[in-house]
Amino acid sequence: MKTISEIRADFPVLSRQVYGRPLVYLDNGATTQKPRCVIDAVNNVYTTYNSNIHRGVHALSDIASEEYENAREKVRSFINAAKKEEIIFTPGTTGSINSIAFSFGERYIRPGDEIIISHLEHHANIVPWQMMCERKGARLRIIPIDDTGEIIFDEYLKLLSEKTKLVSVTQVSNALGTVLPVREIIDTAHSGNIPVLIDGAQGVQHGTADVASMDCDFYVFSGHKIYGPTGIGIIYGKEKWLTELPPYQGGGDMVDTVTFEKTTYNELPFKFEAGTMNFAGAIGLGSALDYVLSIGRENIESMEKELLRYATERLSGIRGLRVYGTSGRKIAIISFLLSNIHQYDTGLILDKMGIAVRTGTHCAQPVMSRYGIEGTVRASLCFYNTMEEIDMLGTGIEKVISMFEK
């Protein structure tokens, strides 16, 4: 196995400086850095075989199409889907959820129906459902959370009814780091024949994301949060659903025959891939998944567990620091506030010390409202972070306190 310095050397951005100090990148929940192999893979597309996929008769188009389909196979294998046809490329998680919300709404939703989400959702798993509910006269129901940031499972059970048409929940809270009991959520919904979508944007990169063992009906995630390029994402859908759902967008490549009277659609997965897809991004994502596998998902999980343990210990010792999200099942995210210091002030001063964190609502305003706060400072770590970086964060926070506590 690679040492931590070998791992860090794989990520060019990690060795740079900001304001003359070494970068401490703790904003991995927003986006992750890219290993050299991903940068090279995308670069290689454009320097050696760029050509539109599924269209040309010529050599380059063949190579590009083959590499694109190889990437699809890598995604399939990574999340343990049964078939390649169940993997759809999208621009990202937001695009994935919008697409499913639209298609599912068109096909199945009637006035009075209900969709269940949780209080922990990112806006991307709230707003598309609200839009669909508004269009269809349906209703959005919310699973509440407790003070530790865990969903209240009994309340979820109470929300399920014959009106429920879909449950859409996140695998991991982006604002607090809570890992949801998706297996139990899915099993319970399935006992009432209700399909479940899992938003894997914050889950897929931390440990295993096995759609077969979860038995979810849909799984979505973004490439850029798992060390891949921006602008590429995934919908996994069970074949049964993807066959029944109407396409979200029309255009080239998603059709079988087109006349002005009637268009018949292409088979899966192409039915959902209208227009020229981001094939360079897809190929880069394939390379990112290879990289993750080369490090080993169990290794990543245990490294991140250790980082979380150390960060929690180091930061909890700081006077006046309150951590939001204290579940025993968490990924390496520490969302916190310092007493009487605005998150924006904290973030700005940490930035000047070279420490990149996110401040604000993290696109999860309902979570912030639940705690009666307007935002937090979020340090989101991943396996390439180090204990030294956590110490630098700790020292940085202490400096912030000394600056503002005068």
Next chain:
Amino acid sequence: MTINQVQDKIIEDFSVFEDWIDKYNLLIDMGRDLPLIDPKHKTKDYLIEGCQSKVWLYPEFNGHNVTFTADSDAIITRGIVALLIRVLSDRTPDEIIASELYFIDRIGLRQNLSPTRSNGLLSMVRQIKLYAMAYKAKTKQL
């Protein structure tokens, strides 16, 4: 002092310090001199959109000059508003409209105070100028 004389003075105040921490400490200190908005005006009407922290800005016009009081829930933002008010408060609408703010670029905090950092600086300046334009239009009508 003219608007530009005040800007030059601020640039000079900041130039004393080399280290960014000292510059921030100065900014924080300046925030303490902010003419505070009357709490009763801390309403949605006077809240400036586009800031990660909350900023309230209240204008008053005596027929000649516009003065501003303000507040923010973030201390650094309060320092930024204090600087803007020091430059632009108690001026005629014409002075405010014609002003060109160059001090921000020259006090050594540009990276943190640039408009892209969602600190609301741009929104604050725009709002101050909008008030000035509104008062100017009002005087013309009278």
